[in-house]
Amino acid sequence: MPRWRAAAFVAISLLLGLTQSLGMNLVASNLPQVQGALGATGAEATWLLTVYFATNIPASLLLTKFRLHYGLRLFADLGIGLFVVAAVVHLLAKDLQSALAARAALGIAAAPLSSLTVLYMAEVFDGPKKVLGLMFGFAALQTGAPVSRIVAESLFLNGQWHGIVYFELGLALICLAAINLLRVTPVPRQPMFDRLDIVSFPLYSAAIGLVTVVLTLGRLRWWLDTPWLGECLAWAAVCAGAFVLIEINRSKPMVNLRWLLHGGYMVRLGLAIVLSRIVLSEQSVGAVGLLNVLGLNNDQMHTMFWLVLAGTVAGFVVTLPFLPGRRFDMLGLIAVALVGVCAYVDSHASNLTRPAQLYLTQTVIAMAASMFLASSILLALVRVVADGVRNLVTFIVLFTTTNALGGLLGSAVLGTYLAQRQTAHYQHLMQPMTLGDPQVVLRTQQLGGAVARVVGDGAARSQQALASLSQQVLRESWVLAYNDVFLAVAWLALAVLVWVGLLKWQLWRRGHTVVSFASQVPGPFAAPTPDGVQSAATVAPLPASPASTS
Numbered sequence: 001m002p003r004w005r006a007a008a009f010v011a012i013s014l015l016l017g018l019t020q021s022l023g024m025n026l027v028a029s030n031l032p033q034v035q036g037a038l039g040a041t042g043a044e045a046t047w048l049l050t051v052y053f054a055t056n057i058p059a060s061l062l063l064t065k066f067r068l069h070y071g072l073r074l075f076a077d078l079g080i081g082l083f084v085v086a087a088v089v090h091l092l093a094k095d096l097q098s099a100l101a102a103r104a105a106l107g108i109a110a111a112p113l114s115s116l117t118v119l120y121m122a123e124v125f126d127g128p129k130k131v132l133g134l135m136f137g138f139a140a141l142q143t144g145a146p147v148s149r150i151v152a153e154s155l156f157l158n159g160q161w162h163g164i165v166y167f168e169l170g171l172a173l174i175c176l177a178a179i180n181l182l183r184v185t186p187v188p189r190q191p192m193f194d195r196l197d198i199v200s201f202p203l204y205s206a207a208i209g210l211v212t213v214v215l216t217l218g219r220l221r222w223w224l225d226t227p228w229l230g231e232c233l234a235w236a237a238v239c240a241g242a243f244v245l246i247e248i249n250r251s252k253p254m255v256n257l258r259w260l261l262h263g264g265y266m267v268r269l270g271l272a273i274v275l276s277r278i279v280l281s282e283q284s285v286g287a288v289g290l291l292n293v294l295g296l297n298n299d300q301m302h303t304m305f306w307l308v309l310a311g312t313v314a315g316f317v318v319t320l321p322f323l324p325g326r327r328f329d330m331l332g333l334i335a336v337a338l339v340g341v342c343a344y345v346d347s348h349a350s351n352l353t354r355p356a357q358l359y360l361t362q363t364v365i366a367m368a369a370s371m372f373l374a375s376s377i378l379l380a381l382v383r384v385v386a387d388g389v390r391n392l393v394t395f396i397v398l399f400t401t402t403n404a405l406g407g408l409l410g411s412a413v414l415g416t417y418l419a420q421r422q423t424a425h426y427q428h429l430m431q432p433m434t435l436g437d438p439q440v441v442l443r444t445q446q447l448g449g450a451v452a453r454v455v456g457d458g459a460a461r462s463q464q465a466l467a468s469l470s471q472q473v474l475r476e477s478w479v480l481a482y483n484d485v486f487l488a489v490a491w492l493a494l495a496v497l498v499w500v501g502l503l504k505w506q507l508w509r510r511g512h513t514v515v516s517f518a519s520q521v522p523g524p525f526a527a528p529t530p531d532g533v534q535s536a537a538t539v540a541p542l543p544a545s546p547a548s549t550s
Contacts, residue, residue: 001124005182006124008182009120009121009123009124009182009184010120010121010124010136011178012120012175012178012179012182013117013118013120013121013136013137013140014140014143015171015174015175015178016113016116016117016120016140016175016178016179017113017117017137017139017140017141017142017143017144018140018143018144018147018171019083019113019168019171019172019175020110020113020114020117020141020144021141021142021143021144021145021147021148022144022147022148022167022168022171023083023106023110023113023144023168024052024056024110024144025144025145025147025148026144026148026152026155026164026167026168027048027049027052027103027164028049028148029145029148029149029152029298030148030149030152030156030164030298031045031046031048031049033152033156034048034164038095038096038099039095039096040096042220043217043220043221044096045096046216046217046220047096047100047216047217048099048100048103049216050212050213050216050217051100051103051104051107052103052104052106052107053107053212053216053404053408054104054107054208054209054212054213055104055105055107055108055209056107056108056110056111056404057208057212057400057401057404057405058201058204058205058208058209059107059108059111060111060114060397060400061201061204061254061255061397061400062201063075063079063111063112063115064115065193065254067112067115068189069189069191069193070189073183073186075112075115076112076116076179076183076184077179077180078112079109079111079112079113079116080112080113080116080172080175080176080179081176082105082108082109082112083106083109083110083112083113083172083175084169084172084173084176085105085109086102086105086106086108086109087106087165087168087169087172088169089101089102089105091162091165091166091169106168113175114141116179116184117137117140117141118133118134118137118138118141119137119184120137120184121133121134121136121137121140122134122137123184123185131323131378132320132323134377135316135319135320135374135377136316138316138373138374138377139312139313139316139370142312142369142370142373143309143312143313145284145308145312146305146306146308146309146312146366147305147309149288149298149301149302149305150298150302150305150306151167152164152298153297153298153299155167194250194252194254196246196250196254197254199246200243200246200247200250200253200254200255201254203239203240203242203243203246204239204243204254204255206235206236206239207236207237207239207240207243208401208405210232210233210235210236210239211232211233211236211405212405212408213229213232214229214232214233214236215405215408215409215411215412216408216412217229218412218416219411219412219415219416219419223416244257255394255397256394259394260394260398266398268503269376269379269398270398270401270402272332272376272496272499272500273376273399273402273403273406274402274405274406274409275406275492275496275499277402277403277406277407277409277410278406278409278410278413278414278492279336279339279340279343279410279489279492279493279496280339280365280368280369280372280407280410281407281410281411281413281414281489282339282342282343282346282365282414282485282486282489283308283362283365283366283369284411285410285411285414285415285418285485286343286346286414286482286485286486286489287346287358287361287362287365288301289418289482290349290353290478290479290482291353291354291355291358293475293478293479293482294351294353294354294475294479296354296355300355301355303355303359304355304358304359304362307359307362307363307366308362308363308366309366310363310366311362311363311364311365311366311367311370312366312367312369312370313370314367314370315335315366315367315368315369315370315371315373315374316370316371316374318367318370318371319331319370319371319374319375319378323378330375331371331372331374331375331378332371332372332375332376332379332500333497333500333501334368334371335368335369335371335372335375336368336372336493336496336497336500337493337497338364338365338367338368338371339365339368339369339489339493340489340490340492340493340494340497341490342361342362342364342365342368343361343365343486343487343489343490343493344486344487344490345361346358346361346483346486347483347484347486347487347490348483349479349482349483349486350479351475351476351479353479373403376399376403377399414485414488414489417484417485417488418481418482418484418485419481421480421481421484421485422477422478422480422481423477425476425477425480425481426473426474426477429473429476429477430470430473433469433473
């Protein structure tokens with residue numbers, strides 16, 4: 001491939017990845033501004049995230065099967081076209097209800113962009129080296145989270161809610177032109193749909209949607225105070241149970257549950273992904289939330305977000321030396337350990353903490369998140385390829401569901417723990433504060449003196465001083481609560497390391513390791529033979545077009 005053509009494929013992959021990840025993160029990272037533009041409450045605005053994930057996760061399964069069944073060209077044109085249509089509908093959204101419908105459509109339309117991002121990046125590499133394209137394709141999909149916090153202020157300043165939509169529409173139109181100027185190599189078609197899919201897919205979608213509702217709204221509505229959250233969870237269990245009963249007895253299942261349950265390897269991997277995603281929520285829930293409590297906005301944290309972007313890319317670069325030696329199974333452990341150490345360092349924050357004190361830890365956490373993502377992809381891909389790539393769609397379902405729901409679960413768990421600790425700290429700090437305490441009286445006099453020039457009435461000054469004191473105590477309670485969250489993440493990271501270490505020890509005792517799976521796979525994963533030539537496995541080669549998720 002000529003260099004100009006390879007550069008064009010890389011540029012299109014970066015464009016597609018940025019479009020997909022910005023579409024997901026621009027609203028999620030700037031929910032208070034969106035809430036104000038739509039005139040909604042915080043709980044109402046959170047539905048924008050709920051409907052997006054509720055449609056995006058099931059769409060990844062359906063559209064992957066669509067690509068394999070009808071071909072890549074139709075998949076690409078319809079996928080980008082649907083994204084453009086959804087963005088145009090977004091422009092017409094004047095209230096919360098229409099915005100929810102548009103975000104649901106955008107969740108479906110964004111699913112194909114993930115696959116196209118990886119496919120365009122993989123096109124640059126030949127043969128077994130396509131795994132490098134896989135890694136860099138996933139790197140492109142992670143760039144939108146920090147970038148969304150950098151560009152959002154300008155978009156809101158120029159057009160408020162519609163500024164975001166215009167930006168998404170512009171990117172979608174550029175993507176539509178780019179994929180028609182330069183096409184990727186089509187992959188062979190194969191029949192993927194069955195009549196029973198009409199029953200199975202709605203059950204799967206309903207279960208995912210209901211769980212998403214519970215995870216995104218449970219902390220805001222509070223878990224035990226809202227009966228319909230429990231009803232959603234019960235119906236999700238019913239739908240999931242019916243889906244399992246249908247799929248496990250099918251000759252051509254949509255999701256190969258028997259393969260997932262066989263040996264327990266993929267189940268343990270999925271559980272490890274969920275637990276690690278909870279640990280990695282330290283950055284989105286902890287650090288940014290702490291700085292927001294201390295009065296900082298996204299425009300005051302641009303340097304930190306640029307460093308997070310650099311750390312995200314660096315994490316994928318760090319994975320490259322692990323590929324030839326097939327020791328990428330250690331990447332996930334290293335990533336979790338790094339997050340644990342950084343979370344412990346962050347647990348010593350105070351009301352004087354500013355982004356500069358978090359530059360190093362947040363950069364390392366971003367790098368660890370990329371390392372973990374690479375590790376989980378490689379670990380699952382090794383098993384998929386060793387089984388002949390027959391279960392590629394099942395792998396996509398497992399990875400999509402565990403990553404997305406694991407991230408939502410992490411935000412829900414840490415957010416709930418944060419709220420509980422903040423309440424406890426606030427009550428503990430306020431309990432000894434009475435006007436009979438000389439220190440409290442002195443502090444209120446100081447605070448009252450600060451507003452003496454603008455508030456002439458003594459009683460009004462006293463009320464203002466007491467309100468300011470209460471606000472300071474509230475801020476301190478939040479800081480202490482965030483420190484508790486950071487410390488809890490550090491302990492959870494240690495627990496994950498111990499659990500995964502015990503699993504690896506048990507596998508080693510039985511003679512089954514990740515490296516033994518990797519030795520069955522050709523290319524960068526293959527074990528060299530005594531004569532120095534890589535052994536040819538009896539399984540299918542690494543797929544030229546690995547599917548991906550957001």
